[in-house]
Every structure is written in C-alpha cells, then in structure tokens.
Amino acid sequence: MKYILIVLSLFFSLHAVSQESFSIRGTLKDKQNGETLFGASVYLRGTTNGVVTNEYGFFSLTAAKGTYTLVVSYVGYEEITQDITLDSDKVLDLEIEELSTQLDAVVVTAEEPERISIKKPQMSVSKLNGSTIKQMPAVLGEIDVIKSIQMLPGVTNNGEGSAGFNVRGGAADQNLVLLDEAIIYNTSHFFGFFSVFNTDAIKDIKLYKGDIPAKFGGRVSSVLDVRQKDGNSKNLSLTGGIGLISSRLAAEGPMFKDKGSFLIAGRTSYAHLIMKGIEDLKEDKISFYDLNLKTNYEINKNNRVYLSGYFGRDVFDLSKIIKNNYGNASGNLRWNHVFNDRLFSNLSFIYSKYDYQIILNFIELDWIADIKNYNLKYDFGYYVNDKLKLDFGVSGISYNLNPGEVKPTSPTSPINYLKLDQKRAFEGGIYLSAEQSLTDKLSLQYGLRYSTFSRLGGQSMVNYQNNQPVVYNNELGIYEEGESIGETYYKKSEAIKTFDNFEPRFGLSYQLNTSSSIKASYTRASQYLHLLSNTSSVTPLDVWTPSGQYIKPQLSNQYAVGYFKNFKNSVYSLEVETYYKTIDNRIDYVDGSDLIGNNTIETEILNGEARAYGLEILLRKNKGNFTGWLAYTLSKSEQRTLGGSAGGPGINNGNWYNTPYDRTHDISITGIYKLSDKWSFSSNLVFQTGRPVTFPNTQYEYEGLSIAGYSNRNEDRLPAYHRLDLSATYTPKANVDRKWRGEWVFGIYNAYNRRNAASLTFGQNKVTGQNEATRLSIFGIIPSITYNFKF
C-alpha cells in the first residue's frame, strides 16, 4: 500500500511539471442512437497524442498549446476530423455515424487495426462490436456471442451443447464473465446450447485472453467484459427478431427530457408453447428467457448515473419426473463522475446471483443451491499528460454461497432435510496501472493489483488426522477420505483463512514502423473461487466453492509475445501471438470422487498445477465487399496433480495429462461477402483436433457384466471436429416513408452433415453382449431462418 502511494505521488509530481499544455475531454457517442462508444481512437493528427475512449465513451487528451486536427476513428464508423485551436482546456462532445446499413450487427474483430492499436501495449484482446454476428451462421439461427468468439484464435469450448468456453487451454471457471460489471456465474441456456447474452441488448464485448489489465481480478485465464447498451437517447426504437428457438424484442428510447435513456430487452424460447399442443408433452416445459434492463440519467456534464439489470432463467420440467430451473440475476448501480479535465471516476454497486433448483419427483427430493455476491468498486482514470494515463481503484466483494439444501417434497418422502454449510467470503482488491509512452516507438503498460481473500466463519470446519483431508492408501493404491478428528467452530466475525497476493501486470509495445509493432506482456492473476466439476463438461448444477483451509487459491503467470502488422493500407492485418501460461493450485478430483451433497469437498480433491502454451495467428481482411479472417491456433494444455500432503503418486500416477481443453490444432475461417445492398453471404469453416478423453483398454467380467479397464487419463482423443456453416442475409429495400426495416437470415449449420462426436460412450450391447463404442453427435445439418427487424 505504501508503495502505491509513493508511485502515485511520483506521477502527480510528473503532471505538475508539464506546463503550458491544455486538455480536451468529452464523450464520444453514436450519432443515430446516442450510445456512448468504447474503444474508439481519438487523436491529434501528426502527433503521438491519442487516447482510446473508455467504457463510458469518455476521453481526455493533453497537448501543448497550438492548432491541431482532431481525428476520431472507430471500426464500422465514418472517420471524422475537426480543427481545433488549443489555447484553453476544452470540453468536446463528439458524435460519429455508423457506416453500415445492417441492423445492429456485431462484428467479431480483434483490436481495431488502427494506428493507435498498433502502438498501444494492450495485446491478447478480442473485441466484438459494431456490426455483424447477426450475419454469421449460427446453429438454429440463434445468434450467440460466446459461440462467435470461438471463431477467434485461442478460444474453444468442449463441443456442441457444452456450457462455457475455454481460453488458451484454461478451464471454463477460469473466465471472469462480466455483464455490466456483474459476475455471471453461468453463461449458458439449455445446458450449454445457447449463451445468456441477448445480442439486442449488448453494446460491446471484449475478451482478454491474456495481458489482463490490473483493474480486473479474480480469475486466472481470461476476462470477458460484456456491456449492455445504454438505450437510444435520440428516439424511441424497437429492435427484434423471430427465430426458430427464440424471439427477441428490445425497446429503447430517451427519458427524463433527453437527459437519459432506457433499454428493455427480452428474449424467450417458445418450444414450451408448441409442447402444450402435444398431448404427451403438454404438462412438460422446456424454456428459457432473458430480461435486460438499463437506464441512465445525466445529472449534469460531470455526473451521470446508470442502473442496469439482468435476469435470466431456464426451466426444464418433465412433470412426472424432474423439475429443474436455474438462472442468473444481476444488478448494477453506477455513478460516473468527472472530477476535472483529467480525472474520471466510476463508482459501482453490483449484485449478482446464480441459483438452481431440482425437484426429483420419483424420489421426492427438492434440491436448491446458490451463490450470490455484493460488490462495491470505485475506479478512476487519470489522464496525467499526453504520455501517461493512470488507472486506479479499489473493490470489495462479499460472497455468500449455499452449496446445497435438500428437502423432502412430501410428508411420506424418505428424504431427510439436509443443509450443507453456508459459506461466506470476502475478496478485496486495490490496483494501480499506468499506460505510458516512453518514446515515439516504445509504450508501456504496467500495473500492480493487490488482492486479498478471507474465508469467513459462521460455520464449523472439520479437522483431519495429520491435517490430511485426503489420504493415500498405500496398500490399495487409491485415495481415500482422511480421518476426521473433530470440528472447529469459527464465529461469523472470524476469518477461517486469509490469503493475499500481489499481481503485477506488465505490457510493452515497440513500434517497428507505422504499420507494425511487437508487443510483450506478463500477467499474474489469482483466483479464489473454484467451480467444482469432476466431469469433462461443466453443467449448470456444478457448485462454486471458495478457497480456504484446504483449498488454495489458483495463481497464474502468463507470458505473451506478439507481432502485429497492418498492410495494403490496413485492408489486411496480421496478428501473431505466442503465450506460455502456468497455473498453480489447480484442483483436481481423486478417482471416484463424489461431489454432490458433499459437505467436506476437501476430502475429494488434490491441489495440482496446469500449464498451457501455444501460437495464435489471425489474418484478417478488414475492408471491402469481402471481409473475414483466418484463425489458426497451435497449442498444448496439460495438468499434473501430485499427491502432495496426501502422499502417494497423485492423479494419473503423477504424470502430466492433457486437460479436456487441449486442442493441438484449431483452425477457423470466417468470410462475409456483400454482394449487393440486398444480399450478403457468410460462412464459417472450423477444424479442431478432437477433445482428449480416456478410452477403455481392457475388459473383464464381474457380476455377469463386462466391465472396462481404462488407460491413462485423457490419453485418447475423440475424432477431429470439423464443420462448415453457410448463411445468407436478405435485406428488402427499405421503404423511404416507413421506419420499419427488416432482414431475413437464412442459415445452414453443419452444411455437409458431419457427424461430429460430442462424446463416445463405451458399453456392452444388451442384445449381443459385445462391447461397442457409441458416438453421440448433436447437431447434424440444420437449416434455419430468422427475421430481424428495427422500427
């Protein structure tokens, strides 16, 4: 803390010496709808003075007294220039106009291939904004940002129908997913088929695969920063779409006499409506919905408040057997305050919750579990001078986890009431980071995050013989539960265990010439919450658990080096990155672990380590009627779990084994061709090495059944995954007199009907008694049609 203050005061004194310079600050907005724009470049032509707008569209530039041409550029928007004479501090609110005529499209781009991004130290970022996911082919026509980012290098998932995504060989729970700063604990609907983000409500999406800015903490692999639209502040508008699985409708418009705006967006599936009409299914229900809300109010030029909310739910109800529902809820109240021309601040109070319920009628059991947190954070952006920008802030998150509560559903149920220990924890963070241009060519970004985590009392903890929750049984060669030697009760005011970590973040860019640069970065991050899942795919029913006495926080170190080049007048861009990542204290589960309803999870896990490395290449064509990209990733992701204090060799005999996210090769090609004002076409081609799995290698008879013996963990692979998707977008000529604009999107997913194996199940044929391998393929060729409109 003391060091932070010293560093801070150093910067302030730096600022004091730069006299005779003035600042320009303001907010950048979209001309049509008044949405603030995040990540646009604002710079003075012919100088090195330039900044990128922040999450709220805010920018502040400093330059010596003089006359300049101010340039604002943003992908998908018309570039604007404005001559200004800088003889005093200026406030300038700017608006730029979108180029595309498409409806709210969202395009997957990497960091914009612009002057500033070549120069900026920030690397390992994928960004989605502006125009076109709506044009990309999607399964059943359901536009899905999480599926779209998987078309970029370094991002995969565990196959169709599996929840979450994996970044650079990391697990799904190692991604910090934020929706308007609120943590989203489960990103999928329908057990993983679709994502929870309704594209009509989303303004932009940024994925940090590495080089994570110091303001983010709490997860070791990546940050997916999703921001909702503020709502159209110019006029009332309706956006929507009708698809095969779900329909969307969003209303937005100005409020408070143009001092604010609102957005309400809803999305719902409607399979359950069709099911109602089917005699056998009419009591069953399978559905999901999302509701996104946002409103903001500008109190004055320097103060603005935002309120945003999200509520989503899945319902899966087979009336006679199972009822299951789960979902996220979040809310965020924010206050933007501009202290002065150089100091921007945002205070947020955030709530998020994820919960699920299962009712198993046939055994008369009702199960609920949830995790919720309150988060207070205060972030500052200080534009010291044209060479230096500082970001600093603090945050505190209070967690409350209810890992499970079991109730009988009827008086005659055999089930006993059971509540697993409620868990509480507090996570604090403080950070300072600087972005500094040292010379014309060399820029740095460096920062330090200090995080602390306390597992709080209010519960008893089991103590184990020799402090070993897991013990290796030498004789049998298996891991077993340690022997309990009593419990210790911790008071609510007491911390059971406290951790703290310094997390340095460092990045640099060296500009080779105006169109190319090399960048390097180092990120250290810690993660205090872990998702318990001993299956290869995470499910909505997995529970989170905090670090504590027996579970250590995960710590990652990631090193990355990259080469970035724009060529042919920025029509093409090339990004090559290579990374090496290590993760300490990655938990893994002993063979045969049972995590459900388990109050002493520590008896099932061992602390291991993981490492991942790879090469990512992204070649893009950014302009013209044909745009698109080729992404290639060559990578390795492994983990190792030694016996440690439990003794014994560890999992898989203590040898390194592939994580389920290891993909040696991953190639994605996306192309979008605009034929005319009416028609555009796009396609995806994906090829991936198969997912690592464990195959049986022997059989034996036991209890009259053929039982499989298995080879080493994740030593085998599913067959390679590949598919081609096609889509066409037809935009009828808009009637000049009418505001209504519509477009049809026709898609074919998996065009050549590849039977990709989602899994291979090994078992005994019940007729012949022979062992066989059964391939489960989820999506064959699937045509779809979606109608999108704007009014």
Added chain:
Amino acid sequence: MKTYINIIIFLFTLIFVSCEDVIDVKVSEGKERLVIEASLDWEKGTSGNEQTIKLSKSSPYFDNNTNNNVTGASVTVTDNDTSTTYIFNDENDGTYTISNFIPVIDHSYTLEVIYDGETYTGKETMMSVTDINRITQSVEGGFDDELLEVNVYYSDPADEDNFYLMRYMEEGDLFPVLEDMSDEFVNGNEIHDFWEKEDDEDINEKPFEAGDNIAISLYGISQRYYNYMRLLIEQYDSGGDPFSSNAAQIKGNCINTTNEAHYPFGYFRVTQVVKATYTFQ
C-alpha cells in the same frame, strides 16, 4: 444423486440430439490382469456354508472371446477373528468352491489367491443387511406413469451409516441391473427403490407385464465396496459421456503382494444378502 443429474442431462440431450450410432474405434491394449470375483454372500436364513469364488483374466476391450477362466490357482479365505482358514476347491472351470464356510457378522476375513507364482490378498468385514419390508408393483410411479414397475421397501437403521447394493434380474434376461445406495440423504427412514423397464428395442428391453418373474437381492455392503460399485456402475452405464465423472481405472480391495504393478481387478466382498422373487400380477 449423481445418477439422477446424469438422467436430467441425458433426457435433455435427447431432445436435441440428432443421432447416436455405433462406430469403430481403435483402443490401446491394456495389461492382462487377474480378475478376482470373490463374493462371499450369506443369504439371510441359510447357513452360508456354500460359497464360490471366480477367477478369470481380463482381455482386450473389443475381444469377443470371453472364456478367460483361470484354473490351477490356490484360493483360501481366513476368518481373522477365529483364525480359521477355509481352503477352496478348484473346479477347473474358473470357479473355486467350498461347502463348510461359516459366515459371522462383523468378522473380518482375508482372501489369499496364489496364481502363477504371485500372491494376491484382500481383506473385508462381513456386513449385515436389513430385511425387505415389502415388495409391490405400480404403474403411476417410476419414470413413466404408464409402465409397470416393482417397488422394494426396506428400513434403514438410524444409528449407523449404511450402504446397499441392489441387484435385479428378470427371468430370461442376459444381464442383471445393479444399483448402489447409501443412506446419506435418507438415514433412519424406510427406503424405497424401484425398477421399471422401458420400451426400447435397442437395448433389448420390454416393459414388465403380468407373469414376469424377477429376482431381487439386497446386499449390506461396506463403504469401500460401495465406493467401488458406485464407480463401477456409473462407468458401466455411461462410460465416457461428458457428464459422468472422468473415467478411470477402478481399483478394488485386492492387491498383488508379489508385484504391486500387477494389481488385480475385481473385489473381495463379504456380505449378508436378502433375496426375494416377485411375479407381476
């Protein structure tokens, strides 16, 4: 519990799934191991004198030849509380039998198998089992409310952790159905278990109908054997599906004392069992 969650996800996937098919997969060939199926089951109300132990060898996963009987081994079981040793007789067909075994609840037993110059041992304690209270049939219960199922009720003792193995088999069926059960969520209550057959040609299954005969066995088992069977049943039913636990080699309670690496498959269990038959009305 885990099983039920698998069911949910499985049902869910079915809705979306376009297809399942059997394909050829190359698998590696694991080490050949001795398989010890030493199940000393004492049926309540009988003397339990007659017992059989089966020895066989494992074979490559897709191998069709399942005749891997092991003959010529020496098989003994010792009652550690009385130091009585029972010598099993080699029947030369992979089974080893005895007709004067004396089972005693809570006694600890040690199995010793000597085969091919290597010694295998295992140790287990005889567990008692509660009685079956009643067996009924119904249509409304179970997963499908139009198909017949059999219901088995038994009372779990409240003052201890209990583990059960349930074995169902219909007359004429090729394979038994095994279920593992712990009293974790139902301690001290009357436990209800049911078995319902689906109408599914692919797995050679037809719903129950009047006149069908089934055999029901309820075993009282040790926690370690419960852990073993839970894993074995899960892997048997859903080996490799992404929502089941990572598949792994299952190790029983028998070890090779000559060469640790040559550990055997199978288990040495000593249980009490209640058996019943039921004919659907």
